[in-house]
Amino acid sequence: MLQQLYSDLIKQDVKPFLSKCGFAKKSLNFYKVTDSLIYMFNFQKSSGNSADNVMFYVNCGIYAAELAQLQSREILTAPKEAECHFRARIGEIVKSVPDRFSITPDTNMDELRKTLLSGLEEVIHFFDTMTSARSIVDYYTLGSFLHLGEESFHFLLQSNEVAAAKNYLKALQEKYGTEQRWSIFENKYNAIFNKYGVESDKL
The missing domain is CATH 3.90.1150 (Aspartate Aminotransferase, domain 1)
Known part of the structure; x- marks a missing residue:
């Protein structure tokens, strides 16, 4: 019923x-x-x-x-x-x-x-x-979420928005940098920055 x-x-x-x-x-x-x-x-x-x-x-x-x-x-x-x-x-x-x-x-x-x-x-x-892929990227980057991190970095660096990508990386490091798993994410993100010929400015 x-x-x-x-x-x-x-x-x-x-x-x-x-x-x-x-x-x-x-x-x-x-x-x-x-x-x-x-x-x-x-x-x-x-x-x-x-x-x-x-x-x-x-x-x-x-x-x-x-x-x-x-x-x-x-x-x-x-x-x-x-x-x-x-x-x-x-x-x-x-x-x-x-x-x-x-x-x-x-x-x-x-x-x-x-x-x-x-x-x-x-x-x-x-x-x-x-209304767009950018809206989704903005939602997760502004909230400093790990979800969709790799795609967000690709999206921003492809668009030559280097400052936004670096700000997002800094926010993620401040939020998750003390966690044991952070080094795994950091290595992935650095590889993406390197792919686009951009220094990730390790903090």
Whole structure:
């Protein structure tokens, strides 16, 4: 019964809402394709589900063919969430929404529906600010994230944005430099700088 409530939620609420926003459903993924990016939502059921508790996650992704080329990977038309260049759970983007939704016999489905749809709407507003591969690179470099680090350095150095690349390297070193694994990343990043004939200015 709870499984049916989940299926109905996707079919009767999520699908019509995302369709209006330009997303097409393929399995448990919803895609919106533009000239430069593919935006997607992935609905992932928890492995710990039971007869009286159906839990699910909403994963959000953005795929950029330009970044896939930097990775020397095949260009995809319907990437899985794990193949996207930007990846986040809905709760990371919309703080008022839980990372994991749960349907139990006591769940108020109207409240859950309202929370989920308003969260999806907020993510779509966020997607609207991410309009290019550069937007994704900026997101991860400004936040000093290791995720997409190598691709970001390639992207910046190919564009001859040496100062931005060096600032990003400095920020990463300040954030992660004391960790044992840092030397592995540093060697990778230095190799990328060398490829473009740029001194990485080791700190």
